[in-house]
Amino acid sequence: MNVIAIIPARGGSKGLPGKNTRLIGGKPLISWSIQQALDTAGINRVVVSTDSPVIARIAKDAGAYVPGLRPDHLAQDSTSTEPVLRHVLDTLDAEGYRPDAIVLLQPTSPIRMPDSIARALDVFKSSNADSLLSLVETHNFFWRLPAGEEDNPVSEYDFRNRPRRQDMNQTDRRYKENGSIYITKTEVMNNENNRLGGKIIGFLMDDVEGYEIDTLTDFTIVECLMKTSGMINDY
Numbered sequence: 001m002n003v004i005a006i007i008p009a010r011g012g013s014k015g016l017p018g019k020n021t022r023l024i025g026g027k028p029l030i031s032w033s034i035q036q037a038l039d040t041a042g043i044n045r046v047v048v049s050t051d052s053p054v055i056a057r058i059a060k061d062a063g064a065y066v067p068g069l070r071p072d073h074l075a076q077d078s079t080s081t082e083p084v085l086r087h088v089l090d091t092l093d094a095e096g097y098r099p100d101a102i103v104l105l106q107p108t109s110p111i112r113m114p115d116s117i118a119r120a121l122d123v124f125k126s127s128n129a130d131s132l133l134s135l136v137e138t139h140n141f142f143w144r145l146p147a148g149e150e151d152n153p154v155s156e157y158d159f160r161n162r163p164r165r166q167d168m169n170q171t172d173r174r175y176k177e178n179g180s181i182y183i184t185k186t187e188v189m190n191n192e193n194n195r196l197g198g199k200i201i202g203f204l205m206d207d208v209e210g211y212e213i214d215t216l217t218d219f220t221i222v223e224c225l226m227k228t229s230g231m232i233n234d235y
Contacts, residue, residue: 011052025232051075130198136210
């Protein structure tokens with residue numbers, strides 16, 4: 001199976017300006033995902049999609065392929081990831097390169113254990129799945145605040161019988177999409193315009209791998225976790 005990794009990295013960011021090029025552990029944030037992909041057996045090519053010449057240069061220096069800059073209409077605050085993935089696939093197709101599956105790695109989720117991507121690929125292939133998403137278990141108790149009814153919160157669990165973590169059985173447990181790893185057959189992406197479709201399976205990751213960077217606070221927390229987990233050796 002010919003598999004490529006696609007790492008989308010827009011130059012603009014309202015929550016944390018310049019976050020993809022901001023140094024973390026001594027190198028740009030995006031470089032972590034590039035290196036993790038390059039170090040993963042089974043990934044044949046690492047592609048970065050960006051609208052930023054600065055990010056493009058960093059990506060190329062890190063060993064990724066950048067097929068030109070992303071057009072402006074695919075680099076807006078409102079742009080979703082799927083059109084970006086399709087743009088990469090269409091660009092590669094025009095070059096005569098057609099992967100069987102794509103691994104989407106978001107640079108804002110840099111904490112991945114050394115074998116996580118490889119294990120996800122193995123699970124994806126062995127299960128004959130069409131798509132995969134990474135998950136982390138959450139022990140939070142969630143409530144909803146209906147629009148216009150902030151004074152009337154609705155619980156999503158039985159607060160009268162609040163469960164203890166150790167008492168929760170498998171059906172009671174909840175998992176959140178951590179945005180770290182997605183794997184999709186190219187055929188599914190082309191047919192459904194979605195990273196998820198067909199037979200979808202989940203890939204459970206460690207708690208520490210569940211952090212995403214959207215704000216400066218997130219950045220500070222993630223950098224600390226990267227140090228304590230051993231990802232950054234010069235702590």
